Amino acid sequence: MDAVQGLATDASMTPSAARAGYPDLLKRGVVVAALIVIGLFAPTVIRNTYYLGLMGDAVVLGIAAVSIGFLAHQCGLMMFGAAAFTGGATYLYAIALTRFGWNVMAAAAFTLLASTLLSALIGALIVRARPLPFAMLTLALAQMLRSVVMITDFRPVTGGDDGLALSFAGAFFGLPQAQLSRPDGFWPVAWLALCGVMLLAWAVGRSRAGRVLRAIRANEERMRFSGFNTYAPRVLAFSLAGFIAAVSGLLTGLHTAFASPELLDFTTGGNALVSTLVGGVGMVSGPVLGALLFVIAQDQFGANGNLELLTGLGVVLVIVAFPEGAMGFIRNSVARFGGRGAQAQRGGDHAAR
Amino acid sequence: MDFSQIFNIAQLANALALASLLTILASGLALIFGLRDVMNFAHGALFMIGAYLGYTISGMFNFWAALAIVPALLALLGVAFEYALVRPLRRRSPMDVALVTYGLALILSQVVIKIWGTAPLSVAEPPSLSGSINLFGQPYPAYRIFLIGVGFGACAALAAWLKYTRSGMHVRAVSQSPMVARIMGVNTDRLGLLVVCMGTGFAGFAGVLAGPYLSVDPALGASILINCLIVVVIGGLGSVGGTIAAAVVYGLIQVLGSMLSPTLAVMAPYLLLFFVLLWRPQGFGRGRVA
Amino acid sequence: MLRVDDLTVAYGSLRALDGVSLEVARRGALHGIIGPNGAGKSTLMDAITGRRKPTHGRIFFDGQDVTRHSVERRRRLGMSRSFQRTSIFPGIRVGEQLELVASQLGEKDLAGIVDTLDLGRVYDELADVIAYGDQRRVDIALALVGQPSLMLLDEPAAGLSTAETTTLFEHLAAVARERNVTALVVEHDVEAVFRFCDTITALDLGRLLANGAPDEVRRDPRVIAAYLGSAA
Numbered sequence: 001m002d003a004v005q006g007l008a009t010d011a012s013m014t015p016s017a018a019r020a021g022y023p024d025l026l027k028r029g030v031v032v033a034a035l036i037v038i039g040l041f042a043p044t045v046i047r048n049t050y051y052l053g054l055m056g057d058a059v060v061l062g063i064a065a066v067s068i069g070f071l072a073h074q075c076g077l078m079m080f081g082a083a084a085f086t087g088g089a090t091y092l093y094a095i096a097l098t099r100f101g102w103n104v105m106a107a108a109a110f111t112l113l114a115s116t117l118l119s120a121l122i123g124a125l126i127v128r129a130r131p132l133p134f135a136m137l138t139l140a141l142a143q144m145l146r147s148v149v150m151i152t153d154f155r156p157v158t159g160g161d162d163g164l165a166l167s168f169a170g171a172f173f174g175l176p177q178a179q180l181s182r183p184d185g186f187w188p189v190a191w192l193a194l195c196g197v198m199l200l201a202w203a204v205g206r207s208r209a210g211r212v213l214r215a216i217r218a219n220e221e222r223m224r225f226s227g228f229n230t231y232a233p234r235v236l237a238f239s240l241a242g243f244i245a246a247v248s249g250l251l252t253g254l255h256t257a258f259a260s261p262e263l264l265d266f267t268t269g270g271n272a273l274v275s276t277l278v279g280g281v282g283m284v285s286g287p288v289l290g291a292l293l294f295v296i297a298q299d300q301f302g303a304n305g306n307l308e309l310l311t312g313l314g315v316v317l318v319i320v321a322f323p324e325g326a327m328g329f330i331r332n333s334v335a336r337f338g339g340r341g342a343q344a345q346r347g348g349d350h351a352a353r
Numbered sequence: 354m355d356f357s358q359i360f361n362i363a364q365l366a367n368a369l370a371l372a373s374l375l376t377i378l379a380s381g382l383a384l385i386f387g388l389r390d391v392m393n394f395a396h397g398a399l400f401m402i403g404a405y406l407g408y409t410i411s412g413m414f415n416f417w418a419a420l421a422i423v424p425a426l427l428a429l430l431g432v433a434f435e436y437a438l439v440r441p442l443r444r445r446s447p448m449d450v451a452l453v454t455y456g457l458a459l460i461l462s463q464v465v466i467k468i469w470g471t472a473p474l475s476v477a478e479p480p481s482l483s484g485s486i487n488l489f490g491q492p493y494p495a496y497r498i499f500l501i502g503v504g505f506g507a508c509a510a511l512a513a514w515l516k517y518t519r520s521g522m523h524v525r526a527v528s529q530s531p532m533v534a535r536i537m538g539v540n541t542d543r544l545g546l547l548v549v550c551m552g553t554g555f556a557g558f559a560g561v562l563a564g565p566y567l568s569v570d571p572a573l574g575a576s577i578l579i580n581c582l583i584v585v586v587i588g589g590l591g592s593v594g595g596t597i598a599a600a601v602v603y604g605l606i607q608v609l610g611s612m613l614s615p616t617l618a619v620m621a622p623y624l625l626l627f628f629v630l631l632w633r634p635q636g637f638g639r640g641r642v643a
Numbered sequence: 644m645l646r647v648d649d650l651t652v653a654y655g656s657l658r659a660l661d662g663v664s665l666e667v668a669r670r671g672a673l674h675g676i677i678g679p680n681g682a683g684k685s686t687l688m689d690a691i692t693g694r695r696k697p698t699h700g701r702i703f704f705d706g707q708d709v710t711r712h713s714v715e716r717r718r719r720l721g722m723s724r725s726f727q728r729t730s731i732f733p734g735i736r737v738g739e740q741l742e743l744v745a746s747q748l749g750e751k752d753l754a755g756i757v758d759t760l761d762l763g764r765v766y767d768e769l770a771d772v773i774a775y776g777d778q779r780r781v782d783i784a785l786a787l788v789g790q791p792s793l794m795l796l797d798e799p800a801a802g803l804s805t806a807e808t809t810t811l812f813e814h815l816a817a818v819a820r821e822r823n824v825t826a827l828v829v830e831h832d833v834e835a836v837f838r839f840c841d842t843i844t845a846l847d848l849g850r851l852l853a854n855g856a857p858d859e860v861r862r863d864p865r866v867i868a869a870y871l872g873s874a875a
């Protein structure tokens with residue numbers, strides 16, 4: 001337990017506002033659970049298949065964005081090449097399904113397991129790099145995978161530029177491919193996955209592990225001089241981010257039933273990165289909001305045309321003027337109107353320092 | 354024995370042509386990073402703008418006019434880049450600035466599409482350089498020889514400028530040790546402006562040169578950016594000499610790779626990048642850590 | 644409890660530290676380290692705490708050979724340090740960072756440390772927005788957490804006025820006594836060192852000049868020649 005217990009009685013040292021008591025947590029827990037259940041029934045409310053499909057896209061992108069946001073907030077590292085981890089997972093799933101011939105449940109389990117392990121290995125190598133080299137390393141990783149997938153020698157395994165069609169027989173948690181490929185059949189799986197990873201990211205962020213990570217981010221050397229191992233926590237954080245990204249990739253595979261080299265494109269990873277930045281990394285919900293905004297913008301402005309322009313402007317605007325992103329802006333506004341003045345949390349909420 | 358099977362001059366020349374372009378671009382990128390601590394993710398987009406402007410001006414006048422005018426235009430763009438982006442953001446972390454340049458790249462590529470459309474454009478070689486030269490018994494496009502010559506020539510000129518002139522020495526000093534150079538009285542702001550304009554001008558120069566060689570389309574920027582980044586990092590961030598050397602090595606690796614093992618050719622640059630960033634972060638040249 | 648044997652830190656032919664040996668046996672003592680610029684004081688501190696690897700020599704802490712120990716391992720054994728250039732956790736509240744380190748090192752009396760170093764007022768503030776003097780004390784507080792038996796303080800009075808320096812040293816002497824912590828203090832303010840420290844080490848050009856009680860060191864001709872001039 002925190003050493004703060006002994007301090008709580010001293011009136012001159014009030015514990016930070018973030019430390020909610022148990023009854024408060026329970027209340028919030030009930031609200032969250034209710035929201036999750038309500039969310040499951042979205043298809044009954046939103047009859048329009050097209051919009052439901054968009055929401056599904058937003059969820060898949062949102063999960064990838066949560067992964068990027070988690071790593072950015074807890075470790076101060078920007079995953080420019082997130083496509084390597086999302087697209088890579090889709091390909092692992094595809095290979096397990098079509099080349100190993102496994103059933104969908106085994107393939108899904110393999111995807112998540114293998115992705116997390118590979119993330120741990122890669123993390124062990126790159127997590128100590130400074131932020132800019134780290135970003136370039138992840139970018140190079142994505143590009144490398146893209147090129148590897150296209151190598152003619154590997155065609156039998158990866159399908160080359162044709163990609164891999166991966167329809168599965170059998171059922172994924174009781175859902176057959178036909179249903180998973182439809183927006184309303186896909187939604188429950190996607191929604192639950194999103195809620196799951198958001199809860200995971202939030203829980204880790206709130207835990208001691210999260211505080212350790214953020215302290216390492218603030219001053220790695222002083223953490224070592226305070227008796228902390230600063231390497232292992234970051235490798236674990238990176239593995240978790242890789243796991244969350246893999247969830248996104250797996251969902252893509254389950255829903256679209258196709259793995260193509262475009263999934264490993266820098267632009268694909270760039271979309272998730274942009275979503276994260278625009279939404280804001282300070283809160284777990286930020287990247288999800290950003291993903292929703294992105295998908296809406298993508299729908300309104302089309303794949304060609306003004307989407308990239310808007311995205312570029314969005315990124316510039318956020319970094320220059322709104323470093324805490326849309327979610328941070330919303331939270332600060334609410335706090336200000338709520339009368340708590342400038343109690344808005346500063347400092348570690350910027351995407352990068 | 355048919356030597357052309359083993360030692361294909363055309364392939365070698367192709368790789369050198371690409372390396373030449375890469376060298377010009379990477380040098381510009383290295384200069385900008387060395388002096389301004391800005392990893393310019395918009396560099397590929399600038400290259401692309403150069404190519405497109407080259408297309409238009411070649412069409413209006415001729416290729417040589419383009420070769421003279423476009424780098425100047427891009428240098429002007431560099432002034433805007435320095436004053437609108439680099440200076441206002443100089444207190445921000447390098448990552449923040451890099452992200453802004455990334456956003457800028459997206460904006461610029463859309464601007465290009467709005468003006469010129471998405472269809473690939475072809476730029477004609479100047480009449481004096483069209484046709485082929487007989488190279489070791491094989492016909493080879495004359496323009497590419499020109500490209501190789503001019504490209505590496507420009508880089509040699511840059512290297513000489515860095516080594517033998519006063520400003521060049523200042524640039525090298527600031528690139529390696531910004532703090533010390535400033536204490537020694539080097540005016541980093543004025544030098545920074547000069548170097549940024551050189552960097553963007555070089556990108557424009559490379560763009561015009563690339564026109565008749567590569568297909569001018571909106572994906573040009575992104576595809577060359579990654580290779581540029583890799584070359585700059587391997588060569589040593591802040592070391593222009595190292596960058597030039599790295600670009601040449603990169604080109605040769607591509608050649609060897611295409612002759613021996615295509616798989617290796619694809620993987621080699623990335624493996625080299627991983628190696629450098631993890632074990633020798635300052636690169637192989639006399640660079641500094643990002 | 645701390646013994647340094649023939650410690651050398653060399654970069655090629657340049658020797659930042661050249662065969663320095665010293666011993667601090669008493670617990671709860673204040674041991675000053677003085678020397679002109681470039682004498683190797685910070686290097687000595689870095690080498691003892693593990694921030695820099697010595698090219699030669701050994702370091703013994705509480706009888707254990709810690710020469711090959713990592714920084715974090717030495718800390719967990721009870722050897723802490725503060726920094727010349729303030730090293731705290733920006734963007735995190737003072738209380739939070741102290742509590743975090745306290746939980747790692749098993750500190751039971753954090754309130755006492757906060758009280759001693761007068762950090763109560765800034766306990767809920769973000770560490771990067773508080774006054775410089777407060778930040779210096781947070782730096783020291785982080786070194787005090789976890790009942791260290793040896794604290795190495797690198798110019799703790801840097802940037803402070805003479806009066807503030809005196810107050811700081813009074814604090815340090817009290818802390819050393821009350822908590823039975825040995826404090827090794829690198830300091831430029833020679834007067835303060837001679838006044839408050841129980842023993843003093845004088846360095847110059849990486850070599851040990853003198854080691855002992857203030858009076859001895861003050862009278863040592865080599866120290867006078869190298870450093871004090873006529874100020875002794």
